[in-house]
Amino acid sequence: MIILLELFLTCFKVGLFTIGGGAAIIPILQQEVVAKGWITMDEVLTYIAISESTPGPIAINMATFVGSSQAGFPGALCATLGMVMPSFIIILTIAKFFSKFSENRYIKTVLVSIRPFVVGMILSAGLYLMASAIGIKSAAAINPQLRGIVLTAILAAIMFAYKKIFKKPIPVITLIAISAVVGMMSSLVK
């Protein structure tokens, strides 16, 4: 029973502090969920990957997965509910009482000020995920993974090539599909 409450509250916290889109959830997910030992960073990566190919926002999918892994169906339910609640409450409050919310000059200034932080966090999260993939999980655990390094290099090259040839960035789903194939092909090598 306690775990259900914990799941709800933790996901509520994560939902409350995730501003600015999917990838911004990674840092806070790490602090709140990975630190608790509920899931590992690798699992986070896997589920982000799954999220890119399934319907639904990353945040909700993460909550469902974490909840399910800790306490089955009721866990998934509580975690997802927790993740959704802050949005629901805040938006309803704004909708009901603050129709001029988006035009308020103080709100606007605050939002503009938060943005560089959020972008920095997202960039940092991406860099950390890249580092993880090549074997740098922390300053203490540097274990270069040749496979990771090579795969990352190949995929980066594919991204650049696509942009050069098609003049637009490679769609996420396409890159994920290619990376899955490349990953499987790499099983033939060592």
Place this chain on the structure above:
Amino acid sequence: MLKSLIKLFLVYMKIGLFTFGGGYAMIALIEDEIVAKRGWITKEELADIVVIAESTPGPIAINCSTYVGYKIAGVIGSAVATTAVVIPSFAIIYLISLFIESFLAIELVAYAFYGINCAVGLIIVRTGIKMMKSFKKTPLSLTCFTVATVGFAVVNLFALNFSPIWFVLAGVIIGIASCFIPRLERKGGDRK
């Protein structure tokens, strides 16, 4: 009333089921299903909703659904829309979570995910770089950006216990301070 709520529920289930690739994809779907096809809200109203959804905590997809639901049918509408939009991904992810262990145990699948994990890091870095265009480059904003980027790199590398919440709060404080200290405001900020 019940009939229109059921309709709202079904439309939002559809939106929830077909939103691949994140919040912005959902906005396109909402535009299509709710604005264009049914006229339940206007394009302008949707645009306003998006701004708010982007600027408030929580996934933009959920924020949008809650707000649009409210516009269409008040508090009940927002509850119906939010629930409906979450159900498809909840069901899918829950099912996947049941089988994920055995799924990943298949060696080829594990290799596939190895590749995918590499891609994910690249994708998010790309997103971060793209998003750098979203804020005006002033000494203050660049400092904040750098602090966040380097700060998080350090936190991650040394497995420190430092919550991103502090950064959000720092942003809020700086924002509030900017309102009262004119020299902190960006040029061309909102002085209307």
